[in-house]
Every structure is written in structure tokens, then in C-alpha cells.
Amino acid sequence: MTFYAKSEGKETIREHTDRLLHNLNLLKNAYGYKFMLMDEQMWKLLEIAVQYHDVGKANTVFQNKIRQAIRESMLETDIETNVPHNYLSVGCIPLKQLDLTKEEERLLIHAVGYHHEREQLPEKEMIRNVLENDIKKQLPQLSEHMRLPMTEKFSYRFIDRLLNRYTYHDGEEFWKYVMIKGLLHRLDHAASAHIDVERDVEKSIYINVNEYMKKQGFHKNDLQQFAERHSDKHVIAIAQTGMGKTEAALLWIQDDKAFFTLPLRVSINAIYDRIKEKMGYDAVGLLHSTSVHYLVDKEENWEELKQQSEHFAKKLLLTTIDQILKFPFYYKGFEKELAAMANAKVVIDEIQAYEPRIAAMLIKSLEMIHHVGGKFMIMTATLPTLYLEELKQRNVINDDEIAIGEFIDTSVHRHRICLRSECIEETMGEVLDLGETSQVLVIVNTVRKAMSLYDKFLDCDTQAPVYLLHSQFTQEDRQLLEKRIKQFNENNERGIWITTQLVEASIDIDFDYLFTEMSTLDSLFQRFGRCYRKRALDHDSCNIHIFTENISGIPRIYNEHLVNESIRLLEQYNYQIVDERTKVEMVKQLYDRERLKGTSFLKEFEDALYMFDNLDPYGMDKREAQQKLRDIQNIQVITRKIYDQIEHLFEQYKKEKEWKKRLKLRMEIEKKTVSVQRYVAEKYVSERLPKPFDHIYIAEVEYDFNREQLKGKGILLDKPSSNFS
Template structure:
């Protein structure tokens, strides 16, 4: 008997049969959706699955498992180890299956690299193991696997592993698809999950039923999306036009990935799609994947005990519709070892990228490259945004993956919501005005840094200590920030029967796209136009008529964050474009045109923005793949390493939990529960800004005690958050 694994105990043949079952499931559900998977490719995939683990029969591998099972070891004299995937390659009868030279290379590499190892194949060691320790077991292995394995091992095949595929090879995307599907099939079978779930649950039909039930007619945007489900598209549409519904109608009956920049936005859409009062989609067909999705799912009472399965299916990309962040599924342009799994998952699917303008130029370059790779592997994408930088669209056209007919622009000019007033003064100079304005209205103040937000909050509290003044930024603990996000929503949109309160909320760009809020007046520091227009979406969002007086005040002096949060050149150019609208209505058409002008190649000439974008694109276009790991790629994507810190004032509260966590080594669920309670007291900070004020927290990776003060009253929902001399202006 030859074992493949011990938890659960499974032979190589049993494990292989599980893979074959998942392959058949994949083919029966989405076989017709794979552009590059003809019958020859399906044959190669079947062969890769059948032969991928035969190398595990080597006594050196078997003895590791037999030791765990308490069974007698097999004779084994070789002391060094060789990855079993390299051994498997030598046992594939290439000639028997009459493969072409390129087909055999595809198969050899799909099997040989179905596990990515830092150790490269050593032909001499592989040959010694196959000849001296595998050959005696060959008859038993053939009988066990019910496969043809040649008596003469193929060392020529092993030699062909030395030259890996590059993105410049003609069959690169065939290889990515074949190897990536082996990864997906193997990982799904090993985890005991279906590779694809609920293929019959069509989100498009569910959205149509929801809209009919509500009596909503599909607007032009939604009709455009529904009419173009067979192609990749870009839609430019203002806030409030139903872009989410349009995206889901475009996904229709296909497998879908829906990405947004912020976790809180993703969670909100997840709730809406799941809600019986809204779209009411099947909960087990809907996945959620981001850095804290495990916690979010567990907290949802309506999921009961299903949350663990939903989380597992999300991690294995099995969900029919997966809501996620780009760092989870779209980092494959970095070419990290094992990237093929994520890219292959796009081959039979549709990918939505919402708010592409919200990403910095390096990340946007990665997304442009990702869209090109999705296109080449046979997937489809939809980019939807309120404002699209011209250079992004130009680049997609240049790469022949989007044409002008694939772009839809949808602007409703019936209602104009914002009349702006540009003011040549600093926002901290108008505290008394803001307090006066907020006596009988709701005022939102958005500034560019946490430090400026705290300063503004302190000023307003001094002007009138009795006024309703609240502060929201990223430097509150997870549990307190959650309270504040709930508070701002209830403040802004009270429950039926409750009075609408007046007051002020001071915030950062945190609220630009993450919270569904609608204030009467907006006071804001100038930022880049794309960011500024996002801010406008938090003011007079549901207004029924055009404002006669300004409802948006934009402060252009002593602006925080220029040069490191926002490109100073872009802010200056954007301000020049806004000047003609001083005291006037700023309509949706004007916003779109301004962003097009600002982010044209001519306007961006000699700016850091254009330089970063083009340099990043060039790097992705000529990257040597397989140089980094997935974790390293994720760090690059996040650009600056963040750590979770707990203000030292909470140390006594978490002391017992930390001790219990250290001792609780066996009960995984309890460990997770304890860690969640500890992390509720944490805040994300950039490591380099707090390095000299951190103390390690025993037993907890990447969680530290930060030597700082902390201020927040959970009853009144007021306070400043972290109180420290740390320079925190980079945080939102």
C-alpha cells in the first residue's frame, strides 16, 4: 500500500481518484467556458492529475508517513530527500500517449511544478532514487495506480524541467491554465471541498427578480451591462446609478469575482447581496475573502455553523460569486511561485474591478497587467468607476483588450447635487463657522491626515463643548472603529420614528468610498480630483433639487498631506480645473471631463504619477517569473509593511487572554476565538513609523504593544483614538 497522506489516511490511488472527481466536476460545470481547453488540453489535464503524485511511492517519502501511522518502514538507504513531484515526471510514459513536443513539455512542467519548491531538480539525485529505490516497487506501484509506468524511466523529461516557461513563450497561457488547474484540483481534493460550488445559482437572475419585486426598471447602465455579458467592458457612471446591480447583471450565470479597494465596502455589499430584504442570494454560493473575512463571517448569526465552510470555499476560490480584495486574487502579475492557481481561476470566470481610480499608480499598473493576463487566459472583466483616468483607458486600448465600443458612459444630468465654494484659507481657521452651520444641520468635515483630523476635532470641541462633535479615522481600535462606523450611519440615517440629529463628524479619506452616508454640508481640504469627487458622494447624495447656495466648501491653503498622501502637482492641476466652477453647480459631466483632462498623458507629463505608472508597467511587462513567493508579492502589493499594535493601556485587559493563547496549542477554534478578542483591541500602523515604540507580544505573530496613550469613551462615542507623538499623518 502506498500512502498519499495521513490526515485523513489516504492512499495515492484514493487521493488521485478524488482529483479525478474534481476534474470531472470542473469540466461538467464550466468546461465550455474555457477558451484554451480543447479536448487535447483536457486529456493533458487528466494525465497530469493521474501522474502528479506517483513519485510519493518512493520509500523515503512513504517512511515519513509510515512513522506517523506507526507502521513498519520500507527499506531505504538514501539519506537525502528529493521532492516527489520531480520523481513523478520520470515515470510518465510520454511516448505511449503520442504527445507532441510542446504537449509533452506542458505535461512535464505541470506535473514537475505542481508543488513549487525552492530546491531545483537535481538530475543525478533523481536518477539514483528512481533506479535504486523506486524500481523494486514498480510492479506494485503499477498495480496500485492502475497506470502505465515505463520500465525505462524518462530522464530526458526530467532534464526538460530545467528551462521554465516565461511570459514570452507562445504556449505560456496554456501552461498557466494546465498547471493552475492542477493546483486548484489538487488543493480542493486535499481540503475535501468541491472545486466549484452551486454552478446553477445565477446572480443575474436573482438581481432581476429583486428589481422586479421592488418595482425598479433597469436603467441604461444596467441594460448596457446585461447586453454585453459576453465581453469585457468598462462603465463610467456616477454614484447612485446602481453600478453594483449592473455588475451582477453582467456576471449573470457565470462564476464571478467582485473586487473593491476597502474591506468595509466589501462587507457592506456582502450583507446586501445576502439580505432577504434585498438581493437574497444563496449564502453558500456567496464567498467573502479578505484579511479579516474569517472574523466577519463568524460574527454573522444568520450563517449559523455554515460560516466555516463558506470561509474554506472562499479560500479555495470555489464560491460561485466571491467578494474580495485585489491582494487576494489579482497579484499574479508579480509572477510569484504558484501564481498560476489564481490566474487559472479567472479563465472560466468574470472579474469586476470597482473604483480603479482609488488605487495608487503602481497598483493601477499591476491591475492593467492583470486585466491583460485575464484577457489572454480567456476570462472577462468589467471595470466600473465614477471617474476613469484617461491613461488607464488608453493603455487598455493600446494592449488590444478594450475597444471604444466596449466603453459605456452613463451620466444623469437631471439632478445636480453640488454647488462648490473654493476658499483660500485653511480648514482649521473656520471652526466657529462649522459649529454654527451644524446647529440645525449635519456637517461632514473631511481632512487629509489623521493628525489634521485630531486637531480639527479638538478645535471644534473648544468652540462649543456641548455640540455634537465626533471623530472617525483609522487610529481607533478595531472594536471602537466598528462602534464609530455604526454610530455615523445611525446619526446620518436614523431608524423610523427617531429624530434626525444635528452635529459634526470630522473624518479622513476613510469615508470616501467605504460608508453609505449622506450629509447636508461638506467642508473638505482639497485633494486630487478623483479623491475629491469621491468625497462629494458623501454630501447631498439623495438631494431632490439643485442647491441654490454652496453645500461644499473646499479649503485650498495650509493643506495637509501634500507630497506624500496626494501628489502636489496633481492637486495643483486639479484645483486649476475647479476654478471656473467657483460658486457654481459642479455637474456629473464636468467631473468626468475634468478627470479625463487631468489624467491625460499630456497633463501628466513630467509628474511622479506618470513616472511611477509607466515604470511599474514596464517592470511587469518584462518581469522574470518565479523569483518571489506569494507572501512576498503580497508585501510588494501592500507596498509598506503594516503591523497590528495594541495601545499599552489595554495590556492588563488582554493579559489573561495572551497567557491562555500561549497554552492553547491544540484547540484551534479556541485559539482563533482568543486571537479575535485580542485583535479587537488592535490598530494597524506602518512599522517604520512606530519601530522604536513597539514591544513584542509573546506568542502572537505580528501583534505588538505600542507605547502610546489612547482616548475613547464608548458610551458617548467620543475621543481622539491614539494619543502619541508618533507622526501618524500617513494613516487614513
């Protein structure tokens, strides 16, 4: 008799299992020696789990579902109960014949029993009914189909054992379970997608980055040599902007599988292009919430790339932390992501860019990666002391296993600061004068303040062109503005750009003067990096002006205590050069635990760590974990006027059958949306769009932008459209 596993391609259980075995051999041959927790007995257990994981699909209810889908005749049965096949599979394993210890049996039972995480918990009577009255009759044929021995007599103790789930209180056995179950997930998901679990195993980014540097005439600097020398350890590298941190990380990765994370999608896309096009390394994948939009425009084989990236099959994956490092939430199925780290290296770029709760999750995830045998590298311009201390306390880093280095060039002075106890609006005349002969960047903390300032500048009589850039333009208009600011900078045009913290890390620009509202030091020093970024200061004037009165964005964006402490630390450098060493030292002082006592920053960080240390495993699903990481305070809106202009695209989408064309239409629609804060936009929202666009809301407000002149303010959340009452 034929037992089907999937309707697609009429794939049998044996054929599907063989795909997993192929992937198991591929994984073991490629990286087996890298898995610290996988000895020969563990590989044997994993192989048994693979062999038996889907045998429960032989139940007649499941077979009839597939037969109906592939239009084959139905099988006769009295059974109507639908019991998840993963529980039935466990019942068929001939445990007595396998000569396993009690703990090995438990590992096997749980890996197979939970290789699908179900809402429906194992229920003894339902499982007994299906095994005794259905599967029992099929056992001889099933055994023949699978070429495997099946149990001779059903025992139901496994159900009670399944209900006693593993937790971190099980000590070392918990981590073994993470490996067996996580690798089974990886093998199963890759087999179902009909792809290899690992690709391009023989390709080495190390070779490509060396050739690229040689071709460019680059010599490895101290940071890059340090990373290369310590490729067998965890690494923490504190290095200023422009030190070649990306190359350093790639040299540290050597020939290993790796995950490279950055906070901003636009930065990830830029590194993807650089690695693929300039370094000629094609074993690289891309994974973030809009990566498919990017790949569709760039790659002919984007579908294949998307799939390989989603299943972590690529040798090097560029990604965001919400895609791969959320396992401290212990959501159902977290083991897949964590097991993928066990033979790999993980790069965390700019850890200081994350808010305290996310930083706590990263600290916990590094602890867990260390436990399963993975390696990590933290690359950052400034490292809060608090984070380093926490890693030490958790025994994640000790002298034998970690290399910590600071790479700071104090020979080139770029920034002389002027602290001004006035609000930024009071210096418009000064900015306008400078804008007629120089490139002036103005950074404020909120979009509202940026718009208000832009209006005031437009009212002035000046020859200097004034532009505005913030996050509340439509996606397509924001791309135009980001392209324009780079072009403006490269062409050495004269004028003024008013922006928000959007430009802190994602846009590579080098202006003559920076006028900025005060923020916390780590954020402020990122802003410094947009002024005299690639050159030494060649005059005695202050090129950085910092305004400390009437600061916007407190306390909603920046912690008031940290901003005030930042001002105190900066005061001693007024009218002086602030070099790279000084910046690093000041951030260390700012984020010292003593200085943070009593602050909401420290409370958020410690509360989040306490939560991760005491979470009940399997209490949430993957989507919930992802939501906790993303900024769920923001919603996507489309203004009524823009919606009316593109309503035909929604109609086309409904009618379109070919999914590639549907994807392109979806991307076209998404480009017209703006991400705004829920509490600001809610009062102007008139309706929510139907599925699959139910994440988009129609806002009855105006939108201001001239695409020819690249001028305008974006979405006007304080200006309702005329038909809104």
C-alpha cells in the same frame, strides 16, 4: 502493497488521484466549453497530468514519513535522500507510450514537475539515485496500485527539460502551460481539502437579482440594461454613485462564475450581506484578509464557506485584488489564480481608488485575463484617461470585444462649490454656527490634522456636538464610531463630524454641508458623495467648501502637482453647480498623459508597468507578492495600557486546544489593535509580541476614547505613556 498519499485518513495515492479525477470531470462538465485555450487534446493532457502527478510519493523515504505518522511499521531502505515527489513523478510517466508531440511532452513534464513549487531545484544525480535504487523496485506494485502503465526504462532528459522553465517568451505555449498547471493546482488543492473544485454550478445570480429588483419595484435603468445587453463582452461602465452599479455588474455576470473585487473590505462585507440576505443568493463566498472574522460572526457553516472561498469553489466570490489579481508578479504558483479567471468574469469596482503602482498591476492583470479567455468589467465613477489608453495600446480592448458606456444623470444638481484660499481652521466659527442647525461633515487629509482640529473645536463654546472619526482608533472603537455616524445621519441629528478620507467610499452617509481640505479630484469627488448624496440641492448657498491653503498630506498622501492641477480645473466652477458630467470630464483632463508628463504619478505608473512587462517569472513566492500589495508601511500596535488589561486573553490563547475557541480569542485580541504608520510609531514601540502575534507591537503611548459618550481622539502617538522614557 498500499502506497499512501496523505497521513490524514490514511489516504492512498490512488484514492487522492480519484478525488482529482472527480474534480476534473466536475470542472469540465460545468465550464469546459468556457475555456478558450482548452481543446480536447489539452483536457487529455490535463487528465494524464492528474493520473501521474503524485506517483513519485511511492518512494520509500516519503512512505516511511507517512507510516511513522499513522503508526504503521516502517519499510526497509538504504535510501536516505529526500527528493521532492513531483520530480520523481515525472520520471515514472511512460512518455513513449503516450503518443504526444514534443511540445505536449514539455507541457506535461512541466505541469507535473512543478505542481509543487520547491526551493530545491531538480538535481540529476539525486533523482537518478532514488529512481534507480528505490522506485524501480516498486514499479510493478505501483502500476497495479495506480491501475496505470509506468515507464519501462528511466530516461533522465526530463531533468534538463525541467530546468528550462516556461516564460512569456514562449508565446502561446506559455498560456497553455498556465492553463494545464493552474488547473492541476486547483484540482489538487480542492482534492486535498476534500471539497468540490466548483460548487453551485447550476445557480444563477442573474435570476436572483432580477427577482430582487422586481420585488423592490425597481426598473432596470440604462446602465443596468447596457450591462445585461453586453454580457458576452468586456465592459467599461463610467457611472455616478447611486446608479445601481452592483446590480448592473450582477446582471452582466449572468449565469457565469465570477469574481467581484472592491478596494475596501467593509464595502465587500456589505455587498456580501446584500447578495446573501436581500437577494437570497447563497452561492456566494467571501475572501479578504479578515473575512474569517466576519464569517465566524455571521455563518454557522463558516469553516466550509472559508474553505470554498479560499479554493475559488464558490460560483460568485467577493474579494480584494490582493487575493486574486496579483499574478502579474509571476510568483511561484501564480498559474492557479490566473487559470481560475479563464472561464470566469471579473468585476473591478472603482479602479480610480488605487494608487498608480496598483493600477498598473490591474492593467497588466486585465491583459493576462484577456489572454486566457476571461472577461472583465470595470465599474467606476471616474476613469483616468491614462488607464483606458493603456488598455487600448495593449490590444486588450477593441471594438468587437468591448462595450464602453457613460451613465450620468445631469438632471439632478447636488453640489455647489466654494473654493476658499484659506486654511480650514480659519472657518471654525462658521462650521460651529451651521452645526447648531445642520449636519456638517469636515474632511481633512491626515489623522494628525483631524485630531488637532477636534481639539480646537472642543475648546469653543458651542451647543453643537462634535465627533471625531479616523483610522487610528482600535478596530472595535472604529466600528462603534462608524455605526454612530450612520445613526446620527439617519436620525437627522444636529452637529459636526471631523473625519479623514476614511469616509470617502466606505460609509453611506448624506450630510448637509461638507467642509474639506483640497485633495486630487477623484478623491475630492468621492467626498462630495457624502453630502447631498440622495437628494437635489434645494437652496442657492454653497454646500461644498474646499480649502486650498496649508493643505495637509502633501506630498505623502496626495501628489502636489495633481492637487495644484485639480485646483486649476475647479477654479472656473467657483460658486457654481458641479454636475456629474463635469466631474467625469475633469478627471479625464486631470489624468491625461500630456498633463501628467514629468509627474511622479506617471513615473510610478509607467515604472510599475515596465516592471510587470519584464519580470523574471518564479522570482518570488506568493507571500512576497501579497506583501508588495498590502500597505507594508503600516504596523499593528496595541498600547501598553490596553495590553495590560487583556494580557489574560494571551494566556488563555496559549492554553486553549480547540482551534475554534483559539480563533475567537485571536479575534478578540485583534479588535484591540490600531493600524498606524511604521515610521510614526517606531520610536514608541517597546516590544514585539511572540508568535503567532508577532505582527503586533506594544506602543508606549496613551489611548483616548470614552465608549459611553463615543468621544476621544484615539491613539496619541505624540503622547508617550508616563512609564516610557
